[in-house]
Structure formats: structure tokens, C-alpha cells
Amino acid sequence: MDQTRIEKLREALALTNERNAARERKLANLIYIASAIALLGVAGVAINKSGIFINITTSMPVGFYESQALPGTITPGMTVLLCPPSQEASPAIKQAIKDNWLIKSNNTPCKNHLVPFLKNIAAVPGQKISIKMSGIYVDGSKLSKTKIQPVAKNGEAIVHYPLGTYTVKPGQVWVWDNSSKWAYDSRYWGPIPVGNLIALASPVLTW
Incomplete structure (x- = not known):
């Protein structure tokens, strides 16, 4: 067998091995996802000991994320895992619970x-937040895709935070996401206590 044919066989074998490895990685991911969903029922995240968790909610891209300890200073743009406000503190959350818009779990x-959300930090203490029907404005700059949706898919009026301009208070943050026009964030339920933040989150594999 000449050298050229040997090299082609080696290349074909390497390509086959690479494809097999990719299939094995995909299978492992699917097994983890299935296990996480089976473990959680309808819950949105499953966190293992290494800090890797899966997000199956629509609040951010579906996939695997890594959780990290919160830093001493929270800054805009950070992606965080957080607990939403309580229904006692937020009429919007009360409505969302009543209408089953949010995912629940006994293990949370x-x-x-309520299952934790993934959201982006929009504003921190001292910054100005304006809530308008056209969206969220931070220090005068509009955040993309934050228009308030006044009516839900079922025709019900959606409770949103009172329109106006606010200064973020110490111990609070405002959060947002622009995953879709139905994203559910501080434009509806307002600021949240810093104590509701659980961890920083960074994507590992999303789709």
C-alpha cells in the first residue's frame, strides 16, 4: 500500500473518531438534561456539585451555565441567578403565580x-431607572427589547411596575433580559433585594 493511501486511511479514521467523540458528547449532554428534568419535574435549573446547572426556562438561552460566588460589588451587565420577589412584595409576581406563568418546585x-431566574443586572444603587411603556431606561439610555407588553397571550392585562423615574436604593438592584418580547423582569416587578441574588452565572453550552 502506497504512502498516499495510508495517509488517506489515517485521515478517514481520525474523522470517524472525531465524529464518534462528538456523538458521545452530545449523548452525555442529553443524558444529563433528561436526568435533570426527571429530577426537577417542572423546575428550571439543576445544579450539581461543581456548580454547573441547566437552564430550561425562557428567561435566558437554554443550556448549561456555571455558577460562581457573587463578588463584593455587583455591576450592570452581570448575569445572575436570583430568586424573584415574593408575591407579598410584588403585585406582578402575585399575578404570575395565580396564572401559573412561573415555574415552581418543592426543591428551591x-x-x-418559585424556581430561580437567570437575569442581567440593569442598574445598581445610585443609578436612575425610568419605566416607560416603550421600555426600561438606565441613566437615560434604553435597554433593547424591553417594551412593556400590556396584555398577556390569554388576553389578560399584565401588571407592570408603575411608570416613572426611580433612583435605585441601597441594597437593591433592577434586572432585565431581552430573550423575547415576553421576558419577565423588573419592568413588571420592580427592584429586588440584593439578598435575592444567589450566584453569578456564565454560559458553558447554550442553544
Whole structure:
């Protein structure tokens, strides 16, 4: 067998091995996802000991994320895992619980059995937040895709935070996401206590 044919066989074998490895990685991911969903039922995240968790909610891209300890200073743009406000503190959350818009689980650190959200930090103490029907404005700059949706898919009026301009108070943050026009964030339920933040989150594999 000449050298050229040997090299082609080696290349074909390497390509086959690479494809097999990719299939094995995909299978492992699917097994983890299935296990996580089976473990959680309808819950949105499953965190293993290494800090890797899966997000199956629509609040951020579906996939695997890594949790990290919160830093001493929270800054805009950070992606965080957080507990939503309690229904006692937020009329919007009360409505969302009543209408089953939020995922629940018996295995959650959050009040009202709500599953934690992934959100981006929009504003921190001292910054100005304006809530308008056209969206969220931070220090005068609009955040993309934050228009308030006044009516839900079922035709019900959606409770949103009172329109106006606010200064973020110490011990609070405002959060947002622009995953879809139905994203559910501080434009509806307002600021949240810093104590509701659980961890920083960074994507590992999303789709």
C-alpha cells in the first residue's frame, strides 16, 4: 500500500473518531438534561456539585451555565441567578403565580416555591431607572427589547411596575433580559433585594 493511501486511511479514521467523540458528547449532554428534568419535574435549573446547572426556562438561552460566588460589588451587565420577589412584595409576581406563568418546585431556595431566574443586572444603587411603556431606561439610555407588553397571550392585562423615574436604593438592584418580547423582569416587578441574588452565572453550552 502506497504512502498516499495510508495517509488517506489515517485521515478517514481520525474523522470517524472525531465524529464518534462528538456523538458521545452530545449523548452525555442529553443524558444529563433528561436526568435533570426527571429530577426537577417542572423546575428550571439543576445544579450539581461543581456548580454547573441547566437552564430550561425562557428567561435566558437554554443550556448549561456555571455558577460562581457573587463578588463584593455587583455591576450592570452581570448575569445572575436570583430568586424573584415574593408575591407579598410584588403585585406582578402575585399575578404570575395565580396564572401559573412561573415555574415552581418543592426543591428551591426561593419563596412561594418559585424556581430561580437567570437575569442581567440593569442598574445598581445610585443609578436612575425610568419605566416607560416603550421600555426600561438606565441613566437615560434604553435597554433593547424591553417594551412593556400590556396584555398577556390569554388576553389578560399584565401588571407592570408603575411608570416613572426611580433612583435605585441601597441594597437593591433592577434586572432585565431581552430573550423575547415576553421576558419577565423588573419592568413588571420592580427592584429586588440584593439578598435575592444567589450566584453569578456564565454560559458553558447554550442553544
